[in-house]
Amino acid sequence: DVKVTQSSRYLVKRTGEKVFLECVQDMDHENMFWYRQDPGLGLRLIYFSYDVKMKEKGDIPEGYSVSREKKERFSLILESASTNQTSMYLCASSGLAGWSYNEQFFGPGTRLTVL
Amino acid sequence: TQLLEQSPQFLSIQEGENLTVYCNSSSVFSSLQWYRQEPGEGPVLLVTVVTGGEVKKLKRLTFQFGDARKDSSLHITAAQPGDTGLYLCAGGRGGDMRFGAGTRLTVKP
Numbered sequence: 001d002v003k004v005t006q007s008s009r010y011l012v013k014r015t016g017e018k019v020f021l022e023c024v025q026d027m028d029h030e031n032m033f034w035y036r037q038d039p040g041l042g043l044r045l046i047y048f049s050y051d052v053k054m055k056e057k058g059d060i061p062e063g064y065s066v067s068r069e070k071k072e073r074f075s076l077i078l079e080s081a082s083t084n085q086t087s088m089y090l091c092a093s094s095g096l097a098g099w100s101y102n103e104q105f106f107g108p109g110t111r112l113t114v115l
Numbered sequence: 116t117q118l119l120e121q122s123p124q125f126l127s128i129q130e131g132e133n134l135t136v137y138c139n140s141s142s143v144f145s146s147l148q149w150y151r152q153e154p155g156e157g158p159v160l161l162v163t164v165v166t167g168g169e170v171k172k173l174k175r176l177t178f179q180f181g182d183a184r185k186d187s188s189l190h191i192t193a194a195q196p197g198d199t200g201l202y203l204c205a206g207g208r209g210g211d212m213r214f215g216a217g218t219r220l221t222v223k224p
Contacts, residue, residue, distance in 0.1 A: 040124070040216055042121075043158075103148075103163070104160070104205075108157055109155075
């Protein structure tokens, strides 16, 4: 059974804190993605990675950074959390060939609240 | 503005009714996917369509990709409470994939 796991289901942080969201996949997928999901806005791509140590900006990278040191793990970092980063964060992975066609497997999400 | 516009945003119907939800764009896509997301979970892929005019059926769900590959529809026949969820479309262009905001469907018993 394929799986994408995220380190926390719920997280509450204070403004200015550094926040780490971890994502692990067990499918040996090359591609990994971080999205945020907000009501009425759908899923917006923050960053993605198509290989270890590689990263590409998505549509809304400002205020975020990522790290991919191992193939199975993709971390999202909020350097200094702000209230407008309160959201649901979803991690996904997909296989290599023709990757825009491939199914993305999602984790259950982390609901982050920044106070 | 969304690259992919989904309509309606919300839909509440009785068990047994039929429904259609739409995904529209001014852009051409090389592929289009439909996902369903249940509360507290991540989206799960239902179908991928890649050819203009393509129709795919998944039990009571029928998916259609527009001839010009700019739009898609999802039709559910005889909806059941288990169909309740957020239905998301996602369009692929080369290496990019972008999601719509979704249609939140509630099917009442």
